[in-house]
Amino acid sequence: MRAAVVTGFDQPLMVREVPAPTPGDNQILVRVEASGLCHTDIHAARGDWPVKPNPPFIPGHEAVGVVEGTGDGTSGLQRGDRVAVPWLGYACGICEFCVGGWETLCEEQLNTGYAIDGGHAEFLVADARYVVKVPDGVDPAEAAPLTCAGVTTYKAVKVGGVRPGDRVAIFGIGGLGHLAQQYAQIFGGETIAVDVTEEKLALARDLGAAHTVNAAGTDPVAAIQELGGADVAVVLAASPRVLEQAHASLRRGGRLVLVSLPKDNAMALPIFETVLKGITVIGSIVGTRKDLAEVFRLHAAGRTRVLFETRKLDEINGAIDDVLASRVPARLVLIP
Numbered sequence: 001m002r003a004a005v006v007t008g009f010d011q012p013l014m015v016r017e018v019p020a021p022t023p024g025d026n027q028i029l030v031r032v033e034a035s036g037l038c039h040t041d042i043h044a045a046r047g048d049w050p051v052k053p054n055p056p057f058i059p060g061h062e063a064v065g066v067v068e069g070t071g072d073g074t075s076g077l078q079r080g081d082r083v084a085v086p087w088l089g090y091a092c093g094i095c096e097f098c099v100g101g102w103e104t105l106c107e108e109q110l111n112t113g114y115a116i117d118g119g120h121a122e123f124l125v126a127d128a129r130y131v132v133k134v135p136d137g138v139d140p141a142e143a144a145p146l147t148c149a150g151v152t153t154y155k156a157v158k159v160g161g162v163r164p165g166d167r168v169a170i171f172g173i174g175g176l177g178h179l180a181q182q183y184a185q186i187f188g189g190e191t192i193a194v195d196v197t198e199e200k201l202a203l204a205r206d207l208g209a210a211h212t213v214n215a216a217g218t219d220p221v222a223a224i225q226e227l228g229g230a231d232v233a234v235v236l237a238a239s240p241r242v243l244e245q246a247h248a249s250l251r252r253g254g255r256l257v258l259v260s261l262p263k264d265n266a267m268a269l270p271i272f273e274t275v276l277k278g279i280t281v282i283g284s285i286v287g288t289r290k291d292l293a294e295v296f297r298l299h300a301a302g303r304t305r306v307l308f309e310t311r312k313l314d315e316i317n318g319a320i321d322d323v324l325a326s327r328v329p330a331r332l333v334l335i336p
Helices: 039-046 140-159 175-187 198-206 220-226 239-250 272-277 291-302 315-323
Strands: 003-006 012-015 025-037 064-069 082-087 089-090 122-126 167-171 191-195 210-215 228-235 250-258 282-283 309-310 331-335
Touching: 003 198, 003 315, 003 331, 025 082, 025 140, 025 210, 025 309, 039 315, 064 122, 064 140, 082 122, 082 309, 089 122, 140 175, 140 250, 140 282, 140 291, 140 309, 140 331, 167 210, 167 220, 167 239, 175 191, 175 228, 191 198, 191 220, 191 309, 198 210, 210 220, 220 239, 228 239, 250 272, 272 282, 309 315
Parallel strands: 167 191, 167 228, 191 210, 228 250, 250 282, 309 331
Antiparallel strands: 003 012, 025 064, 025 122, 025 331, 064 082
């Protein structure tokens, strides 16, 4: 099969022929139809994070495809089912987090496209217990971004406790941000979209943003505070400065939801303001299988729109360059 392989952190990905995988116990073989390109794939390919994957490996954790085969011990899935293979590729199933509905905090977890070969390929194997069925009628290329960008931002809005009437500032409108904005609005929030490109702010307005702020020429803290401050700020831009602006934009009792992972792994947190204003800082990791099923139900019901462009798998290195240069309005989806 053809796959995009990371051979070294200082090398471009190699699209080449590799042996097709075979499903083992509790695993399924998936023929990939679409695989979203997440910024995490780029971090993985470049070894940016403290815990690094081990080359050679195949990135990609927004894979959607059709079950082509099953190993021993699988149940509930059969050939022909369309499934999504998310970031959480495996968890132990027995720790306090797994049994408490927070398998994404399991210390034994293995992640797709990082510790397990992922979806930027024609086929992959996945643990049948951690895939999620895609509803009938949902296009694979639309479902792919929902598998990470969707469920990650949906979870962020949930843990941020967004309530009807809350002002919700979304810092970074793009592959994740345009979905975060829609989920905040579904929860009843009045959204404020913050970005540095007018094209993305136009997208935010088209999706129903009540306010937009172009941070390239306007101080977002002053603009949001002039509105009365944000009740919730969801940060999707991987910049310490943006994290700090989001904190400063909050009103008293506000909640700062951290999603992005800056390479520097640090931000300045003003303790006096945090304590005296009663601000809550929340770290939000990708959602669970249940969260992803909810994301798919919302989309199948017509409650969300996914903005995406497709590229051929062979174009993955150019696609990465376009993501890093912010030349795409939303999500890129690779088609094997």
